[in-house]
Amino acid sequence: MDPLTATIVTILTIVIVFIAAMLAIRGKTNNQISLLTERLTQISEYQATSLNQLSQKFQEQERALTKSIDERLSATSIRVSETLEKNINIQKTSLDDLKERLVRIDTAQKNITELSSQMISLQDILSNKQARGAFGEVQLHDLVSSILPPNSYTFQATLSNNKRADCLLNLPMPPGPIVIDAKFPLESYRALQNSENEQYNKQAKRAFSSDILKHITDIAEKYILPGETAEAALMFLPSEAVYAELHANFSNIVEKSYQAKVFIVSPTTLWATLNTVRAVLKDVHMKEAAGLIQKEIMSLITDVSRLDKRVGNLQRHFDQASEDMREVRISAEKINKRSELIQNLEVDEDVDKSDDIMNSKQKPELREIK
Numbered sequence: 252m253d254p255l256t257a258t259i260v261t262i263l264t265i266v267i268v269f270i271a272a273m274l275a276i277r278g279k280t281n282n283q284i285s286l287l288t289e290r291l292t293q294i295s296e297y298q299a300t301s302l303n304q305l306s307q308k309f310q311e312q313e314r315a316l317t318k319s320i321d322e323r324l325s326a327t328s329i330r331v332s333e334t335l336e337k338n339i340n341i342q343k344t345s346l347d348d349l350k351e352r353l354v355r356i357d358t359a360q361k362n363i364t365e366l367s368s369q370m371i372s373l374q375d376i377l378s379n380k381q382a383r384g385a386f387g388e389v390q391l392h393d394l395v396s397s398i399l400p401p402n403s404y405t406f407q408a409t410l411s412n413n414k415r416a417d418c419l420l421n422l423p424m425p426p427g428p429i430v431i432d433a434k435f436p437l438e439s440y441r442a443l444q445n446s447e448n449e450q451y452n453k454q455a456k457r458a459f460s461s462d463i464l465k466h467i468t469d470i471a472e473k474y475i476l477p478g479e480t481a482e483a484a485l486m487f488l489p490s491e492a493v494y495a496e497l498h499a500n501f502s503n504i505v506e507k508s509y510q511a512k513v514f515i516v517s518p519t520t521l522w523a524t525l526n527t528v529r530a531v532l533k534d535v536h537m538k539e540a541a542g543l544i545q546k547e548i549m550s551l552i553t554d555v556s557r558l559d560k561r562v563g564n565l566q567r568h569f570d571q572a573s574e575d576m577r578e579v580r581i582s583a584e585k586i587n588k589r590s591e592l593i594q595n596l597e598v599d600e601d602v603d604k605s606d607d608i609m610n611s612k613q614k615p616e617l618r619e620i621k
Contacts, residue, residue: 267291387433387489388417390518395420395431398525403532410480414473417487419480420528423535427481429528430474431521435466435488440496456500463497463504471511483512485524491517 267288388406395404395418408419410430418431439462443455467486474484486508488494494517498505508515516524 264295267295387435387487390489391418391431391433391487391521394518394521395525398522399529400532403528410474410476412473412476416474422481422528422531425481426483427479429481429483429485430470431485431487432466432470432474433487433489435486435490435493437490437493438462440493443496460501460504463501464507467504467508467511467513470513475512483514485521486513486515487521488515488517491519493517494520 392406395406399420403421405419405421406417408416408430410416416430417433420429420431422428439455439459443452443459446452446455470484470486474480475482488497494515497515505515
């Protein structure tokens with residue numbers, strides 16, 4: 252018996268004893284006490300039976316509740332296991348992605364380091380005059396070769412004065428071949444950019460102006476040759492910053508370059524100039540080919556006339572052949588008619604009788620085939 256049932260039975264027993272005592276005190280008779288005792292005993296048994304049934308129900312409910320809890324715990328455990336496994340897979344995927352990203356970051360860091368070293372190398376190149384000239388020539392080569400046809404330019408061309416031009420644009424007269432020089436003075440420009448006070452800035456500006464003017468004069472003397480080259484030359488600056496500095500703060504130098512017929516170009520303006528040169532070359536080639544085109548057109552007209560004459564001859568042959576076919580067809584029709592008449596004749600074994608029949612009846616007329 253469980254503790255709850257025992258507690259209830261104990262309480263009932265105490266109640267019974269108390270009632271019995273009260274009855275005894277009041278002087279009830281023994282019979283009443285016996286009946287009451289018997290009744291209380293029945294009640295106690297009924298209560299014990301009810302309590303036993305209630306205990307069994309409680310035990311069944313407890314077992315059902317235990318089973319339900321076990322099932323729910325099992326399902327919860329399965330869900331928890333699946334969730335943990337899913338989270339483990341997600342974490343593993345996230346770790347793999349993180350690892351891959353770290354590898355990419357490491358690769359990017361290496362690329363940045365290499366780029367930094369390349370920038371240092373580029374600065375070293377631009378700090379050396381000879382290497383800087385080669386750098387400008389490489390840019391010039393890429394621009395010219397990507398825009399103009401191969402037969403319209405020459406790199407490192409030697410002129411009649413034994414001066415070697417970085418690039419020579421082979422334009423017809425006029426205007427004639429145009430020289431492009433790719434060397435540029437950078438030391439004074441760097442000094443101008445690094446000047447710390449106004450005095451150094453003025454000195455750097457004078458040095459920069461002097462270097463640019465000297466370079467313009469050298470280009471005009473070396474690469475503008477009357478009767479051999481055009482009346483102008485190009486000074487290529489492979490730096491948009493230097494080009495912008497010249498046009499922004501040194502307009503007098505730009506005007507003097509115009510007077511000397513030396514035009515300063517940057518990568519952007521040279522690209523536009525080369526496209527104009529390409530259009531000029533295309534127009535020149537079209538004019539040169541105009542005579543050949545006219546000659547070919549006249550030859551084509553002659554061939555067309557000859558073809559028309561031969562088509563007329565062929566048409567006459569076709570017409571004659573058509574007439575011959577018509578006459579042949581007429582003759583064939585006449586032969587067919589003759590054959591039908593011959594097939595309709597009745598030939599007997601007796602020749603005389605046949606003659607009589609032929610004499611008595613109208614003979615079919617046999618016409619000569621024409």
